[in-house]
Amino acid sequence: MDETTAHGDPRAMLAVALREARAGLAEGGIPIGAALFGAGGRLLGSGRNRRVQDDDPATHAETAAFRAAGRMRRYADTTMVTTLSPCWYCSGLVRQFGIGHVVIGEAVTFRGGHDWLAGLGVRVTVLDDAECVAMMREFVAARPDLWCEDIGE
Amino acid sequence: MDETTAHGDPRAMLAVALREARAGLAEGGIPIGAALFGAGGRLLGSGRNRRVQDDDPATHAETAAFRAAGRMRRYADTTMVTTLSPCWYCSGLVRQFGIGHVVIGEAVTFRGGHDWLAGLGVRVTVLDDAECVAMMREFVAARPDLWCEDIGE
Numbered sequence: 001m002d003e004t005t006a007h008g009d010p011r012a013m014l015a016v017a018l019r020e021a022r023a024g025l026a027e028g029g030i031p032i033g034a035a036l037f038g039a040g041g042r043l044l045g046s047g048r049n050r051r052v053q054d055d056d057p058a059t060h061a062e063t064a065a066f067r068a069a070g071r072m073r074r075y076a077d078t079t080m081v082t083t084l085s086p087c088w089y090c091s092g093l094v095r096q097f098g099i100g101h102v103v104i105g106e107a108v109t110f111r112g113g114h115d116w117l118a119g120l121g122v123r124v125t126v127l128d129d130a131e132c133v134a135m136m137r138e139f140v141a142a143r144p145d146l147w148c149e150d151i152g153e
Numbered sequence: 154m155d156e157t158t159a160h161g162d163p164r165a166m167l168a169v170a171l172r173e174a175r176a177g178l179a180e181g182g183i184p185i186g187a188a189l190f191g192a193g194g195r196l197l198g199s200g201r202n203r204r205v206q207d208d209d210p211a212t213h214a215e216t217a218a219f220r221a222a223g224r225m226r227r228y229a230d231t232t233m234v235t236t237l238s239p240c241w242y243c244s245g246l247v248r249q250f251g252i253g254h255v256v257i258g259e260a261v262t263f264r265g266g267h268d269w270l271a272g273l274g275v276r277v278t279v280l281d282d283a284e285c286v287a288m289m290r291e292f293v294a295a296r297p298d299l300w301c302e303d304i305g306e
Contacts, residue, residue, distance in 0.1 A: 057224050058217075058219050067209055067212075069210075070208065071302065074305075075305060088245040089250070090245070092244055095241040149224065
């Protein structure tokens with residue numbers, strides 16, 4: 001697959017987010033990755049949680065991907081793909097900027113605001129991806145302190 | 154007033170956020186500032202919208218202040234003060250991390266998610282500050298393009 005285009009295929013888009021999550025894990029970080037795609041599946045930007053790497057509590061995977069995409073005027077045709085159900089912070093980002101579609105790797109280990117987004121008319125696709133689930137399960141078991149810190153619990 | 158402590162006084166806390174907003178305006182940026190205070194009014198961090206300055210669409214005033222405060226385990230006793238009603242992105246931040254109190258300079262030129270937060274049990278104080286209103290009114294009139302970009306409209 002061409003990494004820069006995913007042609008709107010949720011699994012192909014998730015592969016980009018998963019690569020970010022794996023890179024975060026390898027860095028000792030929280031393994032959550034995300035990417036923003038434009039109409040036609042063009043990759044606009046991707047990123048990963050940077051709490052550990054940059055001591056930055058404000059950069060979740062989705063906000064990193066949003067930042068990496070740069071300044072834009074319109075998000076209705078964009079898709080945010082993330083390895084994990086977006087927390088309220090990241091769900092708020094989707095709502096404020098009118099991102100049209102959210103693709104979620106898994107919502108088993110954590111359930112954020114994606115039902116709220118769906119109720120507001122955002123298209124939501126939950127993939128229930130086994131690798132996403134396994135990666136988060138192992139991480140939460142190994143570093144519950146870090147995980148709780150990242151979601152403010 | 155000692156800048157590093159505001160003793161829980163909303164006007165004193167707002168003064169710190171206003172200084173950030175004025176600095177942003179002087180830099181050619183969007184004039185919204187924020188600060189996070191701990192119990193007892195200790196300043197934990199402050200910041201301003203950085204869309205223009207850093208070409209960064211992900212750094213709103215509240216997320217800048219949250220980042221500047223560094224990594225923390227608990228936000229229930231903190232107060233986020235912002236010159237303008239927090240958008241959904243920043244309201245989501247408050248919800249996710251359980252920030253206990255939000256002090257808002259004004260909610261006249263823009264109304265974000267602060268009623269939602271109040272309904273969830275967050276303490277919300279709206280000051281209706283004349284300088285905050287005037288600064289945003291003048292900015293929105295002068296740069297409607299930039300303002301619409303910042304809130305995704």
